[in-house]
Amino acid sequence: MNWYSLSDLAILRELGSSLRQIRLNRNQSQQAVAEAAGIDRATLSQIEHGRPTSLLTFVQLLRTLEQLDLLDTLVTKAEINPLALARLAKKQRRNASPASSTPPPPPPAEW
DSSP states (O other), rough: GGGGGGOOOHHHHHHHHHHHHHHHHHHHOHHHHHHHHHHHHHHHHHHHHTTOOHHHHHHHHHHHOOOOOOOOOOOOOOOOOHHHHHHHHHHHHOOOOOOOOSOOEEEOOOO
């Protein structure tokens, strides 16, 4: 699906329709899912029909439907720039300093 060709409201309708299909595939009623998510059944119905909702409500529904793994694609890990990594590698020590030829001084005598 080309998400960029859709309006924001059309995207919400697609997401709502997908949530509805997930719920139906799990053979759960709107009332049961709404109660488990802590929202009103009418709210769930509106979401399934593409009405705007809060991100919190959307996450509550994903959790209730055991679909939080769908969020994996939204989370990106910080990556280090390859040039910065090369600069760091140049700065790392590669050899230890040669050992000193003079022995360390003896510990002070205890009197």
